[in-house]
Amino acid sequence: QKEVEQNSGPLSVPEGAIASLNCTYSDRGSQSFFWYRQYSGKSPELIMFIYSNGDKEDGRFTAQLNKASQYVSLLIRDSQPSDSATYLCAVKETGGFKTIFGAGTRLFVKA
Amino acid sequence: GAVVSQHPSWVICKSGTSVKIECRSLDFQATTMFWYRQFPKQSLMLMATSNEGSKATYEQGVEKDKFLINHASLTLSTLTVTSAHPEDSSFYICSARYVDTDTQYFGPGTRLTVL
Numbered sequence: 001q002k003e004v005e006q007n008s009g010p011l012s013v014p015e016g017a018i019a020s021l022n023c024t025y026s027d028r029g030s031q032s033f034f035w036y037r038q039y040s041g042k043s044p045e046l047i048m049f050i051y052s053n054g055d056k057e058d059g060r061f062t063a064q065l066n067k068a069s070q071y072v073s074l075l076i077r078d079s080q081p082s083d084s085a086t087y088l089c090a091v092k093e094t095g096g097f098k099t100i101f102g103a104g105t106r107l108f109v110k111a
Numbered sequence: 112g113a114v115v116s117q118h119p120s121w122v123i124c125k126s127g128t129s130v131k132i133e134c135r136s137l138d139f140q141a142t143t144m145f146w147y148r149q150f151p152k153q154s155l156m157l158m159a160t161s162n163e164g165s166k167a168t169y170e171q172g173v174e175k176d177k178f179l180i181n182h183a184s185l186t187l188s189t190l191t192v193t194s195a196h197p198e199d200s201s202f203y204i205c206s207a208r209y210v211d212t213d214t215q216y217f218g219p220g221t222r223l224t225v226l
Contacts, residue, residue, distance in 0.1 A: 032213050043204045043220040097143050103154040
């Protein structure tokens, strides 16, 4: 059973701080990794994807990938109250079309 | 780009009736679409993978005769909940696979309430 593990949280950070969200996965052959944000009552929206080891930056978001450790993370700089949501880590399965989603980490950014 | 729509956004129906939900990729072609269900405060649950021109692949425990999926074109997949019961009340979300980046883009979801 392929798994994606996330700390359910809630993770609480003050406004302006860096929020760090972590994820581990079991499928060693996975090549594609995604972070989605889901506000309460809404569907997930893609934040960013990463395929290569290292860091990938997009605005206030940085995704980090370490395939050897089977670890993906998302950093949110200058956190804002509007960033309060559930963040889903997702890993595309090897050799198929399905993407395995973690259960999500709830983030609260306090004003 | 990579916009996915769903219709309707919400529906209320009586027990025993059937409900059809449409999922459309508006600005790209999607040979593969996915249907998820999400209960309040719970994780996304993949119900089935829909492939254009072929039968859908259902996840274990999902009744294919109850949740009928049709992917008749490269931009449209439909989910029909047949003989709906109150326990089918949930948030149904589709996604479409964008081939260029092998990424799933989600529709806004359909909230189904069965009375």
